[in-house]
Amino acid sequence: MLILETIKLTKKFGGLAAVDKVDLKIHQGEIRGLIGPNGSGKTTFFNMINGILFATEGIVKFKGENITGLLSHLVTKKGIGRTLQQSELFQNMTVLENIEIGVQCRFRPQLFATILHTKSNQKEEALIKDKAFKVLEFVGLESLENELAKNLPYGLQRMVEIARALATSPELILLDEPVAGMNLQEASDAMKLITKIRNSGITILLVEHQMQSLMNISDFVTVLNHGKKIVEGTPKEIQNNKEVIEAYLGKGM
Numbered sequence: 177m178l179i180l181e182t183i184k185l186t187k188k189f190g191g192l193a194a195v196d197k198v199d200l201k202i203h204q205g206e207i208r209g210l211i212g213p214n215g216s217g218k219t220t221f222f223n224m225i226n227g228i229l230f231a232t233e234g235i236v237k238f239k240g241e242n243i244t245g246l247l248s249h250l251v252t253k254k255g256i257g258r259t260l261q262q263s264e265l266f267q268n269m270t271v272l273e274n275i276e277i278g279v280q281c282r283f284r285p286q287l288f289a290t291i292l293h294t295k296s297n298q299k300e301e302a303l304i305k306d307k308a309f310k311v312l313e314f315v316g317l318e319s320l321e322n323e324l325a326k327n328l329p330y331g332l333q334r335m336v337e338i339a340r341a342l343a344t345s346p347e348l349i350l351l352d353e354p355v356a357g358m359n360l361q362e363a364s365d366a367m368k369l370i371t372k373i374r375n376s377g378i379t380i381l382l383v384e385h386q387m388q389s390l391m392n393i394s395d396f397v398t399v400l401n402h403g404k405k406i407v408e409g410t411p412k413e414i415q416n417n418k419e420v421i422e423a424y425l426g427k428g429m
Contacts, residue, residue: 177204178240179348179379180225185234187220194220196403197234204347207370207380209394209411211387213424217403218383219261222350225381226258227251238348252281257346259337261353267326271317271336274325275308278343308343314376315339315369331362338369348379355386367393391415399423 184197195217202208210218223229225236227248236244238254246254257278265274312318315335325333334354341349351370355363367389374380384390391397391411398408401423407414414420 178202179204179206179238180381181235181237182221182225183235183237185221185224185236186232187217187224187229188232193403195224195400198400198403198405200398200405202348202379202381204379205374205377206395207374207382207393209390209397210381210383210400211390211397211414211420212400215402216400216423218400219352220403221400222258222352222381222383225251226256226350249281252344252346255345255347257341257344257349259334259341259349259351259354261356263330263333263337265325265333265336265340267324269325270321271323271325271328272305272308272312272321274336275311275340275343276304278340279304279307279311281344311339311343314342314372331358331366334358334362335366335369338366338373342373342378346378348381349373351380351382351384353383353385355384355389363389 178201180202182198182200184199185195186193186197187195198221210221212218220229224231227246227250230245235242238256243251243254309318309321312321315338317335317339320328320332325336328336338351338354354370355366358366363386370380370382371393382390382394394411396408397411397414399406399414399420406419406423407417
């Protein structure tokens with residue numbers, strides 16, 4: 177089943193096309209790697225899919241539905257989770273509280289019930305906490321539930337961000353450089369978690385500069401350069417592709 181499709185997706189800043197007519201098709205259950213040199217448009221592409229930026233031209237379809245131009249919180253409710261390049265945790269909140277924020281997007285809190293702390297509100301809070309803890313168990317961080325996010329080493333903070341994206345109950349997760357800044361062991365653990373997430377039935381679109389890690393777990397890889405899609409294929413095909421080598425190393429290499 178086709179879960180995500182972009183059709184001639186374009187974003188221009190002034191006269192510059194950061195993303196230029198990119199067509200992409202991702203099937204359910206796939207890990208799709210998205211690579212390209214710095215400035216090739218990868219994060220801008222992500223931002224148009226999940227509503228942080230509006231496309232200048234083109235269409236984004238999720239499970240066949242046109243979601244182009246939807247605000248990011250509505251895209252999340254549709255079933256697309258997201259992590260960012262930089263850590264965006266609430267540093268003075270506990271790990272569990274950060275995950276609860278992800279869960280809350282699936283609930284519709286009632287103002288007066290919240291103020292009065294009614295039985296229905298208490299039940300909802302218990303459900304949110306229970307779901308958040310189950311997500312922590314899934315990613316193997318349950319022992320850290322009461323730790324403040326600011327006290328965690330950077331690698332664990334990145335894992336908590338993946339957990340928070342999972343807590344939104346997504347069918348597709350966009351992971352933007354999830355192992356950036358991690359040491360080798362942390363990166364290995366993160367890639368195992370990403371594979372576990374895919375095995376649970378969630379589709380993944382992954383941007384990562386640690387090329388070997390990305391190639392080891394991706395089913396297919398799409399390559400952007402100067403905002404354009406230049407090639408896509410299996411990891412082996414991409415690693416041996418002349419255009420990709422030139423995009424990273426320059427012509428004549």
